Amino acid sequence: MSLVMIGLEIHAQITALKSKLFCSCRGNYRDLKPNTNICDTCCGLPGTLPIINRKAIEYSTMISIALGCKIPNKIMFYRKNYFYPDLPKNFQITQYNVYGFSSIGAEGIFELDDSKKIRITRIQLEEDPGRIAYLEGGMNVRNSVLIDYNRAGVALIEIVTEPDFTNPKEVRLFLNKLSLTLEHLGVCDTLLEGSVRCDVNVSIKGGNKVEIKNINSFKEVEKAINYEITRQNSMFNRNIKIDSETRHWDDRKKITFKARSKEEEHDYRYFPEPDIPVIILGDNFVSNLQDHMPELPNQRFDRFVSKYKLSEHTSNILINDKKLADFFESTLKVYFSPVEIANFLITDFKSLIQDDIDSSDYLRNLKVKPEHIAELVKMIEGNKISRITAKDILVNIFDSGKLPSEVANNTNAFKIADEKTLMDAVESVFNTEKSAVEDARTNHEAINFLLGKVMKFTNGRADPKIAMRLINNRLNKSNR
């Protein structure tokens, strides 16, 4: 038995859906005034009935395929009964496998790397509850809370893993890869606020399982697990019994704390949802989807290496940032030079956008377009500008959105290949750096120093090959 066992229960909204899971209200409830994205059905008004969103079944099936799950021929929905004010019907329509496999996926395998696989217990499709907004001072002070049902009924995927993780790092790897997969499928934007939530269960040394709820972003998961392992270890070392319990993660204090005991003792009284008849997916449903699935990260990696001849390192950097990889491929459509463009993107380009990388559509708002990068790389390869100036031009484009050639003209950035102009520069350096010139006659390093001076003299625009030839010529000439 390994020292630490960790299992995950991940909730991810299917953010790509236009409407909610059971009604036609908008799937994207963000930035709307409270209780404006609601209807009779998602408010659970008496007499309303849920109408299943077919696209949600398609998307959740794609997720099941991507996570290597079995997909049943028939799927069913169940009611999970519990009272909570954010739940308009006081039951949640979800899926349940205890009385037979009928959720959208189960028994999957997800590869972390060549040596580690994580087993997926099940995947289920369900509705999100509304949200409770606590007023300043909390309930005790204000005697009231606000409920916003805009989110109620949004389609949610629950992914449950076996306790196969042995350390927080594996969890991080998994969540990164899962995010990337969801992003490649185009079904879930994990960077959107509140789009993913994670419950974690942790046990050490084969002891009791502690569940941590309320982790509201993938970034916090690793911290919560680290805290919990430390907490359990110190209890273990002091011979304090670790109870099987539910704890919450406080992302301000960065600690887990024990939930009220009542929250653990739920009997959800599951039973099949009578208003949604059994859905038969049909023989061709899964194979059709499989044929039309978007490319998954692993497949893309293989393609980048084989088709574009990129290094594994470069491919990984690109694919781990789907939007950058998309940007890369858009650039290739304008100018096909994969290696050069990839290198430019993962070095100069990426260093400039690093700050914004967490915003979900950071590339869409950029003034720099694939056309710009294509032209810029073309100019480097045509020896028209140096790499150093290329970066300066890029900085300029970030602000101005102008074409690289225009920027290069305006700033006199094109390389100086004209031998007469360069000879003047070399002469000038030879006049001011006399001792270096002396050294250079015997010491090769000193020649590079002179070249640097020439580059500096020309603000980096000198074509270094020509400049070097002219320096060597000039040295030989004065030898004579």
Add this chain to the structure above:
Amino acid sequence: MSNLYDLLGHEVVEGIKEGLFTAEEYVCSVIKRIEDVESKLNSFISLDSEGALSSAKLIDRKFKEKENIGLLGGVTVGIKDNISTKDIRTTCGSKLLEDYVPSYDGTVIRHLKENGAIILGKLNLDEFGMGSTTEYSRFMPTHNPWNLDYVPGGSSGGSGAAVAAGECTVSLGSDTGGSIRCPASFCSVVGLKPTYGKVSRYGLISYANSLEQIGPICRSVKDVVMIMNIISGKDMNDNTSMSSSPITINDKSNNLDIAIIKELIDGSDDAVTRTIYSTSEKFKEIGCECNEISVKNLNYALPSYYTLASAEASSNLARYDNLRYGFDLPIDDYKWDNYFTSVRKNFGEEVKRRILIGSYVLSSGYYSKYYLKARRLRSLLRLELLTLFKKYDLLIGPTMPILPFKFGEKIDDPIKMYLVDINTVIANLAGIPAISLPAGFSNGLPIGLQIMAAPFEEQKLIDASYALENTINIQRRPNLI
């Protein structure tokens, strides 16, 4: 000519179309009738006389301008108060919804309005449809128009009494375990529970989703057909609804193969049994085969029904927490659990009982012992009935095993009360159509015949019913004044 309010649905539409009377005149006559008898009956929870009159005027204007007044033009419809009507309070006979005004029309209401029907008001029922007498209504019981000391049946007691007494042309009820057929039988009117899925449930406030259907209660078989053809059909808002072909009135219908269910006869009062046998003789007279058969899974129908219905009810009724709509409740404790408790105390006894039973049978550990077992029994019964329908066109028996009874007679003993549903729950469990037809009287109290058919074989039900209606002449109007 008799009073206008006495007219049947198709007579109303024809009368208006032929210019014999205006819709306004007709509606006024109905409203006058309500004013005369409602204090005795208490059929209505909400009455919308003004709305009805303005709808009538609209129809008269359309008629004058030679526009189509609709297939139901001028027909007044009373709606059981568990069907959602936009802008008309919909209470379910419950304290918890006494102030609830829906923001939308149920699909059946939309269909009725589109075809010129006039929504007259909302009819009394046992709270959330749970009961067989209307004694469980929070708005006082409805009285049986044939004898005011007797219950009208339930849960659609208001729908049965109002139609029988001429307070509306036709009404809609809902039937989860007999709630249309029981009052139809006790009030001597025709009530149809359609095949599960034939009529959209969108807007019907759920008691037990997998069992219930909306259906018409009328004074004639012809009116039942007229209403059914308007309200049935596939609805985008109800996953369980299905399309089906329209029903017609055929003058000639005989040589149907009919089976009398022995167990239903054996368990009934003598007066009821005698009437059913004499009715079966009538069937023979018009050329039908009539044999007695046995249904062996019948014993389990009632426990299976109450297990499943209560399970679904316990979940369906969870939403009544008074947070988003409901009734005026002074708040003295803001803790969720305490608030829920103080809200949900306001359910009536019978509703509480079923919520408790339902929660119990769904609890972990009891699910397979009760709920699953009940589902299995349900499938067994359905299978047995479907097999019988391969041999017989129709199954018949008494709608109710007993005559209407007096107020208070059974209300103290829930088991006694549940037992009166024994004949009707079969159709709900099996999802098959069933109709209750007036078959006779005993001591001035009505007796109903129940006819059941295979799924979506409403046409056969109607053929037999129409033939029987023409053969036996049953007194139609209770003497109320």
